[in-house]
Amino acid sequence: MNKPARKTRSGARGSITIKDVARYAGVSPMTVSRVVNGSQYVSDATRQTVLQAVRRLGYSPNIAARNLASARGERMGLLYGNPSASYLSEFLVGALDAATRHGVQLVLEKCELTPAASRRAVRRLVSGGAVGAVLPPPLCESTVICAELQAARMQIVAVAAGRPPAELMCVRIDDFAAAREMTRYLLALGHERLGFIKGHPNQTASEERWRGFSSVIQEAGHLPAPRVEQGFFTFRSGLDAARKLLAAEPAPTAIFASNDDMAAAVMAEAHRRALEVPHDLTVVGFDDSLIASTIWPGLTTIHQPIAQMAGEAVDLLVTAVRGGKGHGPAESAHRLVAYELVARESAARPKGAAV
Amino acid sequence: MNKPARKTRSGARGSITIKDVARYAGVSPMTVSRVVNGSQYVSDATRQTVLQAVRRLGYSPNIAARNLASARGERMGLLYGNPSASYLSEFLVGALDAATRHGVQLVLEKCELTPAASRRAVRRLVSGGAVGAVLPPPLCESTVICAELQAARMQIVAVAAGRPPAELMCVRIDDFAAAREMTRYLLALGHERLGFIKGHPNQTASEERWRGFSSVIQEAGHLPAPRVEQGFFTFRSGLDAARKLLAAEPAPTAIFASNDDMAAAVMAEAHRRALEVPHDLTVVGFDDSLIASTIWPGLTTIHQPIAQMAGEAVDLLVTAVRGGKGHGPAESAHRLVAYELVARESAARPKGAAV
DNA sequence: CGGGAGGATGGTAGCGATACCACGACGGGG
DNA sequence: CCCCGTCGTGGTATCGCTACCATCCTCCCG
Incomplete structure (x- = not known):
């Protein structure tokens, strides 16, 4: 004689199990399992019934049980x-x-x-x-x-x-499109002498960003050739690139760095040269990483979700x-x-x- | 007639189960379970035997099964x-x-x-x-x-x-001890005119760091009173504090910020004033957060693991x-x-x- | 010295899900 | 018209572990 209580209604902890759904939908637990796991061997009618039951009951499979049973x-x-x-x-x-x-x-x-x-x-x-x-x-x-x-x-x-x-x-x-948009944004602000810092050559995203930038420049046509430096996505490499870009005569009025760390470095270098951002120099980055909103002034950048x-x-x-x-x-x-x-x-x- | 294969030796995927351990140790699975879960109702002798078996067989409990069975x-x-x-x-x-x-x-x-x-x-x-x-x-x-x-x-x-x-x-x-060590480090370098930026007053760690700093200053005795500013752990607040600290006459030769974001801000402000770090100004932080090693020069700081x-x-x-x-x-x-x-x-x- | 408290252990029954087979219902070719 | 392959579905046996009891044994107390 076992205590019969506690198994009368689903699980001990009151959570919805596959059996509850099966009973509610009038099918076997197996069929529910098949629906939930997307097996092909279920008729559309049954599938709909089961899905509705799942939704109605708010069923969500017990992970532990699933893992145990499937050994996956x-x-x-x-x-x-x-x-x-x-x-x-x-x-x-x-x-x-x-x-x-x-x-x-x-x-x-x-x-x-x-x-x-x-x-x-x-x-x-x-x-x-x-x-x-x-x-x-x-x-x-x-x-x-x-x-x-x-x-x-x-x-x-x-x-x-x-x-x-x-x-x-x-x-x-779409790195290419994003870089295009940012570049157009700079042009729309009225910038003409642009600087660009490339990303690490090992990463294909670097080239996409560069392609996006230069394609807009070319389409615009009338602009002076942008100054371009190679960076490696690190703050340090951004510092080096910024030094070169800002030493040029005439210096760019806006610098587009291929990521935020390098953009932050550009800002640091600008400040060292007594250039106020954004008054004397516009700096934009890419990624919207933490540093972009940590530093001041905050970095205009491309947000990746x-x-x-x-x-x-x-x-x-x-x-x-x-x-x-x-x-x-x-x-x-x-x-x-x-x-x-x-x-x-x-x-x-x-x-x-x-x- | 079921296929008898595959249950002859432990689990399908060859992993060691509690039964294997039990058999090896000559006890019941329950006892193994007790040992593994640290129940008190096991004699020391048995416990040792079981533990040895566990080690020998490299047993590790199946998490899915455990969670399922214990419904926790x-x-x-x-x-x-x-x-x-x-x-x-x-x-x-x-x-x-x-x-x-x-x-x-x-x-x-x-x-x-x-x-x-x-x-x-x-x-x-x-x-x-x-x-x-x-x-x-x-x-x-x-x-x-x-x-x-x-x-x-x-x-x-x-x-x-x-x-x-x-x-x-x-x-x-130990924020207190860490701040003490950092302060002693600054003194050992030869700094005497110190600046300190406090952390957010809502966080008790701020006060510990401040207490650590000031206790060392007091013990040293002979130093000029340090300049202290209130910060809020943000870059922006660090910027404000740094402005005030660096405007003082004579300016401090070293600034201890209560976290790295503020220390980074001090560096930014220093550069804006054409002060080279660390040549003209020493800056140290606290936390060793990402920004500490991202920026250049890298920040001397307290590493929290x-x-x-x-x-x-x-x-x-x-x-x-x-x-x-x-x-x-x-x-x-x-x-x-x-x-x-x-x-x-x-x-x-x-x-x-x-x- | 007997009875009861409580420690140490084993047995059994699930936890919730899937794997695997079995089975009925179709539908098309020989 | 029957046989067989395939689809859709249900039944049963676990997966590895722990809860919960039952059991045995020891030791203490009256």
Whole structure:
């Protein structure tokens, strides 16, 4: 004689289980499971009924049970190793949020850019049970890492690569268009003598940004040739580039740096030369990383919805991993998300310009 | 007739289960479970045997199964909402790592500092199934949030509160001692005219740092009174403070800002006045946040092992939640971790000093 | 010296979900 | 017209672990 109480109504803790849904929809638990997991072997009518029951009851699958039964750990790896590190924070927030939503575990792994370190990181990820990996920049550009991961049969999503290889899943903004918009913004303010600091040549996004900038300049036609310096996405490299740009005669009235760290460096160098930003010099960046809003005056820059991108990357990964079982091999998926030009205090009309 | 294969030897995927350990140790699975979960009802001899078996076999419990069976979702909340935001990234890394180690889920929740927003955030956390919460600064100072959380019967760990209430669990560095060390460092370099920028008065850590600084000054005795300005941990407030400090006659040769954002602002202002750091002015910060190593010259500062602290916070939380069941109420636990003075390029001997 | 308290251990029944098979209902070719 | 392949669905057996009891044994006290 067992105590019969407590099993009369669903789970002990009152949460909705798959059985509740099944009963409500008048089907078997199995069918509910199939619907929830997107199996093809369910009639449309049944599927609708079940989905409605799910919605009505507010059912959400118990992750622990699912993992236990399916023995698929469903851990997603997140390889990081970030030179321009302010990125990571927001990225993690977005990724973690999506992971929680899907009930998968996120496993972090730090990774230097050397081949040996890459291999080690990937191995740790594999032995940690990860079945997919998110690659924020600049790791997404590393062919070594990608090759290693693919050899381990992992799904990969690259985030914010400028021109990702077609066979990889990818989430990014349109760097080219964003750079164009920013450049047009500078021209619209009345700037004519422009300076540009390129990003790290290893990253394809750098070239996209540069292409965007120069395409607008060329279209405008009548402008003096912009001064261009090579940077490497670091504050230090921005400082060097700024020194050269500002030493020129005549100096540019506006400088477009390929990321925020370098833009911050331009501001620092400008101040050292007793140039007020934005009164004497307009400075704009790219990324809207933390430093952009930390410093004063705040940096006009291109906002990347980093958290959202990270979230979508995890979404993509989960879909690929789950779908990869039922359907064919993962179809190549590229996702473009919207950027936004954020105008803060670092950009204004050039000094002599008419209002 | 079922296929008998695959259950002959432990799990399908070859992983070690509790039964393997039990068989190896010659006890029942229940006993193994007790040992692993630290129940008191196990004899020492048995415990040793089991532990040895665990080690020998490399057993690690299946988290999914554990969560399923015990119906304890074991989600930990992480409330954030960070003005000095560069903190968050490293914090998340540490917290997530520890969470993965313990097999608990981390649930993020953003939270403004208003009472209404706090209440909402806590409610979301509760309904999300969190049983404990980590509070990074500055949230750990909010009595509203703490009260709300305690009302929801959650375990709380405050991180990096300067002087935490005794009844809260807490992980922090010794702000007082760290500030003392930094101040002594400045004196050892030969600085005598010092400036200090206080942190936000709402945060107890601010006062600890200030007390540390001034205690060393007082002990030294012979120095001119330091110039002190009130800051609020933001770049902007650091700029204002720096302006006042550097306008003084004679100006200080070294400025100690209560965090890195403000120190970065001091450097910016110094450069604007054509003062070279560290040649003309020494600037030091506190926290070793990202900006400290992003800018150039790099900031000499106090390194807080943020990731480690976040990890310990999660450890503490897990222990409290798990232990809270078998043992008495959680004993108050304060954990002090080691800080480190990181000397970068922003501090040097004062200009006129003998070498 | 017996009975009861309580420590140490084992047995059994799930937790909530999926894997795998079985089964009925179609539909088209031989 | 029957057989067989495929679709849609339900049943059953776990997945690895812990809750909850039942049990045995020891030791203390009256």
